[in-house]
Amino acid sequence: MTTDSLTTQLADIPRTVLGHLPTPLEKLTRLSEELGGPNIWVKRDDCTGLALGGNKARKLEYLLGEAVAQGRDTVVTFGAIQSNHARQTAAACAKLGLTCHLVLSDQVHSEDARYKTGGNVLLDRLCGATLHFVAPDDRDAIRDVLSKLGASTHLYIIPGGGSNATGALGYARCALELREQTAARNITPASIVHASSSAGTQAGLLWGFDQLCGSGARAYDVLGINVYHDEPKTLTNNIAKILQDLDARFGTQSACSAAIQINHAYRGPGYGQVTGETLAAIQLTASLEGLIFDPVYSGKALAALIDQISVGAFAKDEDVILIHTGGSPALNVYQDSFDKVFG
Numbered sequence: 001m002t003t004d005s006l007t008t009q010l011a012d013i014p015r016t017v018l019g020h021l022p023t024p025l026e027k028l029t030r031l032s033e034e035l036g037g038p039n040i041w042v043k044r045d046d047c048t049g050l051a052l053g054g055n056k057a058r059k060l061e062y063l064l065g066e067a068v069a070q071g072r073d074t075v076v077t078f079g080a081i082q083s084n085h086a087r088q089t090a091a092a093c094a095k096l097g098l099t100c101h102l103v104l105s106d107q108v109h110s111e112d113a114r115y116k117t118g119g120n121v122l123l124d125r126l127c128g129a130t131l132h133f134v135a136p137d138d139r140d141a142i143r144d145v146l147s148k149l150g151a152s153t154h155l156y157i158i159p160g161g162g163s164n165a166t167g168a169l170g171y172a173r174c175a176l177e178l179r180e181q182t183a184a185r186n187i188t189p190a191s192i193v194h195a196s197s198s199a200g201t202q203a204g205l206l207w208g209f210d211q212l213c214g215s216g217a218r219a220y221d222v223l224g225i226n227v228y229h230d231e232p233k234t235l236t237n238n239i240a241k242i243l244q245d246l247d248a249r250f251g252t253q254s255a256c257s258a259a260i261q262i263n264h265a266y267r268g269p270g271y272g273q274v275t276g277e278t279l280a281a282i283q284l285t286a287s288l289e290g291l292i293f294d295p296v297y298s299g300k301a302l303a304a305l306i307d308q309i310s311v312g313a314f315a316k317d318e319d320v321i322l323i324h325t326g327g328s329p330a331l332n333v334y335q336d337s338f339d340k341v342f343g
């Protein structure tokens with residue numbers, strides 16, 4: 001399968017434009033200087049536009065493109081209470097005139113009173129989604145919601161995080177975008193770092209670099225910072241499964257399962273649990289660059305990158321890219337944690 005024929009195949013797949021793309025690739029000059037190199041670039045997927053931006057806009061372009069092509073009128077998806085994926089799904093459904101149901105579970109047990117009503121939850125409601133709160137892993141409650149929504153022919157079900165082979169195509173396109181942007185700046189990044197959780201972002205990037213970008217791009221190292229799973233192996237397996245599904249769908253034989261890189265050292269005590277390093281990284285970057293990260297996803301990737309730089313993982317003159325996957329709409333529900341930083 002040639003790169004050109006794959007790109008043509010990709011162009012034939014239903015897609016509905018939802019995001020402001022391409023997102024900018026910006027150099028963080030002051031942060032790079034503060035850390036003494038390498039050159040840090042940030043891919044601004046927090047600026048995808050859809051209801052305050054984030055990485056899910058890219059996946060939803062393909063997922064909801066498919067839903068509309070199949071004539072579905074009702075969408076249901078799943079997530080944690082402060083799910084960014086849920087918020088962007090609600091927004092995309094509003095824009096496309098689809099009914100949206102969000103099945104949300106409390107995976108964080110926050111003591112902050114705003115956690116269950118503020119941040120993303122407020123935005124879900126503003127966008128007109130119906131919210132169903134269930135206990136984590138309560139399959140009976142989920143079945144109940146689905147059965148009340150009725151016949152499957154009108155319903156489009158999106159997995160948590162929008163992560164399957166269809167959603168991952170959004171990040172395969174992002175690989176193409178990055179290839180063009182790095183070529184235009186004449187840089188070859190030593191690493192591309194991002195927060196990884198439901199696997200679609202990392203699988204899409206790996207497959208996109210491997211299959212759509214030509215051989216030179218295979219040198220790009222994609223490093224996922226696990227922010228969710230107790231066992232990093234679960235994330236590796238989930239990425240490998242999406243890669244297999246992409247290969248089966250497009251008749252490709254990507255070699256990138258062997259290239260899956262996960263770093264588990266920055267998740268802290270658990271999903272949605274704040275770490276001191278993350279809060280410090282968020283504060284440092286906001287104060288030097290006016291750029292805002294969140295403590296659950298992108299801020300943990302930022303903290304990982306800063307720590308990796310401090311232990312000498314990159315040469316001073318290398319280029320590294322951090323994909324800012326969004327998440328800052330949840331910042332206010334972590335006010336208590338920031339209060340402790342500011343005293």
Ligand SMILES: Cc1ncc(COP(=O)(O)O)c(C=O)c1O
Pocket residue numbers: 054055083084085161163195196197198199200201202297298325326327328
């Ligand atoms: C802000 C943010 N960054 C990163 C991720 C991780 O992306 P993925 O689920 O595709 O691994 C998520 C997923 O929910 C997210 O909301």
